[in-house]
Amino acid sequence: MSTRLALAFKNLGRNRRRNMATASAIILGYAGLLLLSGFVTRIEKFFRATSIYLNHVGTLSVFKPDGVEKHLLKPKKYSLTPEEQGKTREIMQNLFPENEGIGTSLQGFSLIGNGCKTWPVRITGTEKDLEKRLVNHWSVNQFSAELLRARRGSGIWEFKNITPILVTHKVARNLGKSKIKSLKEDAPPQFSTSDTYDCSDQRFHLRLADDSNVQLAARTFQNDFSAVDAEIVGFYSSGLELLEESAALVPLDALQKLYETDGATKISLFLPWNTPPEPAARRLSEALRNANLDLEVHHYKEFSVNPFYAGFMNLIYVMSSFFLTLAICVVTLTVSDTMTMSVLERSREIGTLRALGFRQNQIIRMFSEEGTLLGLLCLPVGLLIAWLTSLAVNSAEVLFEVPGISTQIKVVLEINAMHSVLLGALLVGVTMLSGWITSVRTANKALVKLLQSHVS
Amino acid sequence: MSSLKMGIRNTLSNWRHSLGAILSVAIGFSALTLFNGYISVVQDMYEDNYRQRSMFGDVMIEKSEDGKEIDFEESRINQAEQNFIANFFDENKDLLDEYVRFLIISGLANNGKTSSIFWGFGYDFEKGRKLREPTWVWNSKAGKPLDQQTSDTVMLGQDISDTFGCVVEKKERLLTKVGGYTPLDRPFKCERDKLQLSVTTESGQINAMNVKVGALGGVGLRGIDSWYLMMSLDRAQQLFDTQDISHMRVRLKDAKMFDTFVQRFNRAAREKNIELRAFDWRDHVIARVYKRTMGLFLMFRNLVTAVILTISGMSVLNAMVKSVNERRREIGTLRSLGFKQNRITRIFSTEGVVIGVIGSILGSIFCIISSLVLNKLEFIYFAGFLSDPVPFVIGLVPNLYLLSLVILCAIAATTAFFASYRAVKSSIPTLLTSV
Known part of the structure; x- marks a missing residue:
């Protein structure tokens, strides 16, 4: 040789x-x-990193059958019940003890208003603790740092006694909002409820801009009208240009309150970075079937749940x-x-x-x-x-x-x-x-x- | 001329030596042309999607500085400004083919059970149809195009129609090979065929209107089709309680007249102190995805071209050096007959060009055959942000073939020059005694 x-x-x-x-x-x-x-x-x-962590797609996500396509059409029918959520989380935890997080999220549409003007948004409700872990995930810091740099203000996990909301820069601009509620005690608002509403007055718009309060309005799962007050605690970027005009993020419980439901659109499982998603999806699918849960498992590479990627x-x-x-x-x-x-x-x-x-x-x-x-x-x-x-x-x-x-x-x-x-x-x-x-x-x-x- | 004759004769008489170089040129030519042929088809798909399907035409007129981001609501074109545009168009009929008025609309759509954000345009149906000519006159996947329906109908994009439970009864591939859908009124059903559109007017009032879902289609761009809704301009103006429009899109009689049109319009607007500007739609914020996708293609194209040309260039150089080395005695003979050094390098360079031409012809034959075979296979895939799956097609673009030929001939001639340069500098006895 x-x-x-x-x-x-x-x-x-x-x-x-x-x-x-x-x-x-x-x-x-x-x-x-x-x-x-x-x-x-x-x-x-x-x-x-952007889709799994910042847009909450997860490595794997569990929906009701046909829920990916139809959860916005019939949210009540295609929501996961609390029982399904509990069982699914348990199965996920047992099957993948190495997971980096399991999170429930709810998605829907809502109108966000400043008192004079409303703007439609696609709103996501997510668990506060999980959101904190996702935003601070090492891969987000390493690969999507540009999107973190675009953030202003605080995270939704940092507030307890109010309904915090994150909106994109463009939604804030469309609503004419520049004020972000800070973690410290705010100075007395320049705008008070005793002021006269006059939407045609430019000075009134300036006052509105300096107030972080917004109103969320939506149809509940029972088809009634519902509204909640929220405070803008930060501006963020969804990462996807086409979502920038209309994305908002609130805590899960706040959105469930708005929609008057205890259901969820999906449960996402976050596995270590290099875990191949396809075999994991097959394992989870089989485990759910064995537990008599009629649910669908998707992974982040699928066109249906992550079309941009x-x-x-x-x-x-x-x-x-x-x-x-x-x-x-x-x-x-x-x-x-x-x-x-x-x-x-x-x-x-x-x-x-x-x-x-x-x-x-x-x-x-x-x-x-x-x-x-x-x-x-x-x-x-x-x-x-x-x-x-x-x-x-x-x-x-x-x-x-x-x-x-x-x-x-x-x-x-x-x-x-x-x-x-x-x-x-x-x-x-x-x-x-x-x-x-x-x-x-x-x-x-x-x-x-x-x-x-x-x-x- | 005699150099050319000698170059051709030398290439043919030394065909064994030239074969390596010819093959290298043919390979480089094929790789270059096939890749660029593919990229040009994908670029055309995107261009077609914007220019015709989305009715962007050639020029946009808006109250913005060359398409920079603006507040669409606060930058609408009022009646007086519309009159100015109409007068300008009347005076410049020689340039204009068609123009369409657009109003950007957004709000919340509701069918009684489900709500969704919508975003889209109100536009002149008839004129819009002309802007979609010739490929996208029929722009609906299901139902008839809006210009064949009443003004209270709307067209929904692919994904928003899913949200409202709209289902096409028979699913099939609609995209034709030349782009556009086969014109056929495909039946579809929605959970409820009426929608209520709620919007905030300029004065901050909530306004609502009932419309009928008449067609499914959209603009064929993923993400945009998630919210997309098109309706007639008069209905959109009624909904927003305005007579204003957001912008105008113009198709010119000849796209080459773009600069003339833009200069004339912008001068006229400046003279009358009107804020309006005419510019290329590609510079508009709405077309950002297009521009960035084209940027990505350009980057890929440059990288691939650089790598392929370098590899091919090295290969041709290799073959030419070998060819020159084996003909050192011939060079010596020519020198002893009185040929000047630069004449000999010119003969070799001409030989390089001949090799480039022959290699390119062989490469063209290979490219045409392989393109036809690959195109026949119709491998279907999703091309980035296009929402319809598209076939993998390699374009047969004559200009591209010509450009590749010129580049490869230049490379072959240059390498031949450098390969022969050192040899001709040697002394005649050294050359004549070479083995």
Whole structure:
């Protein structure tokens, strides 16, 4: 083995210039693929952290059958009862003791008003303690920090005696609200209920802007009218541009009070970051079935519960796969081309080796090893180039506008170890195969013909 | 001319040497053209979705600085400003094909059992139809387009129609290969076919109106279709108790006249101290998803092009160096016959161009065949924010083929020049004695 390896080394050194050109093609191909995978990895992590934690999708979520599509149409029918919620939580806890959180949430529509003007919002009710853990999750801090920076004010978990509400910056703007209720005792409000309501008076609007109080109005699950008072305790960003005009977040109990229900739209399970969601969903589904609970389990990669993640990543994966295929083809043919020239040039050498007693498959193996070696030598260089480029790009703090995302995010190229190994193995495989394919025909030629062949 | 002749003759007579380079060019050409062909199709889908389906036309007229974010309610175009626009259009008929008035609407829709936020537009039905020509005249997945219905009907986007329990009786793939839906009045049923729309008017009053769900469709963009509702402009104005509009969208007779139109309009508006501005709809805040998606495509395209061209360039260089090295004696002979050094490098560069052309022709043949095969397979997938699944299609774009040919010929010529440059500098005896 070591003799063959030494021979392969020597042969590569003989045609240094040509092999350098081939190597540079492999190196650049590998570096390009690594950088692309680094970009895709970063985007995927941003979307994953944003949707699972900040938009409460969860790693897994449990709905009533057809509840994903119909919970807004018939909220009462498609809500999880307290009994179902209790049993599901228990099963989740027993099945996945390693979980990072289990949370109930309720979703619906509501009108939010400032006394003069109302604005429709898609409102989410979530458990206060869980919300605190989700916002402070390490992945949110690491991958969706831009969205945290867009937050103003406090979290809903920080208030006890009032109904706190978070609204997006655009909802606040549409309502003409600039005041955020602070945790400290507020100064006496400039606006008092004894003032005369005059919505056509601009001064009155200024007073309204300086008051954090809003009114939430909605139809209850029993189809009656209901309203509650709430205080704006913060502005936040949902992360999704299309939700920015109409998103609001309140504690679960407050929304249940507004809708006059003890039901919930879904229960979300938050599993450790790298847990594959599909097998976990299957396990949970089976456990729920065994407990005679007729409920549906979804995971965050599904189009139905997380359309932005699924749709966007789908496009990115299709484009990347297409590029990967083309890049591999280009590298394969480039290497084959070089190897063909090399094999043809060395026909006489092959003949000599055969005459010395080398078997055909030994010669083919020698060329394959030459290809493998060439590939292996290129990988560290490609990795180094990709790493240096990623360092340069990451330190340049370039901002990038992701379609559908409400804020610019920093371009971070993350060289993924797994992708590096897989892509490297693929490229080495390709170079090995090229060496093998190109040498088979020549090695099988008659010995006399090989010895008589010319250089070109 | 003699260099060209010699280049062609050399390529053909040394075809074994040139084969490697030709193959490298063909591979690079194929990779470049296939990827860019795919990207151009996806770009066209998005463009078509905005320009025709969503009726954006060529130009938008609004009270904003080139589409920057504004408060839509406070920036409506009043009657006097609408008259100014109408007069301007009358005076500039030579540029104008069609224009449509739009009012942005938002509020809460209720069917008696379920409520949902809605967001959308009131617009002139008839004129809107013309803006959707030719691909999206039929823009409804179920029911007839609004221009074929009474003014009290509304069209709901895909997801909001699910919220109101609207179901298309027969589900099928509607998107045709050239874009647009097959014009067919597909029956659908909603839990309740009447909706009550509640909105806040300019004066802060709550206003409500009953409408009929006449069609399901939307604009084909996920997220937007979750709330999307379209209705007639007069009904929308009635609902919001206003005669104002939010903006106008204009389709020009010739999109190339964009600059002329915008300059004329903005000058006229400035002269009359009117805040209105005409600008490219792509710069509008509503089209941000479009712009960002195009930015993403551009980034992918640049990265892929750079990688492919570098790999191909290296491969061609490799082949050319080999070819030159094996013809050192020929170079020596030419030099001894009196050929100047730059004449010889020119011959090799011409040979590079010939190799580029032959490689590109071979690459084109491969691309056309593989595109036709892949397009025939109709692999369906979701392309980002487009709500309808679309087939994986690679576009056959002649300009792209031409551009790839030019780029690869340039690369081949440059590499041939550099490969031959060092050889021709050697002394004639060294060249003539080369093995």
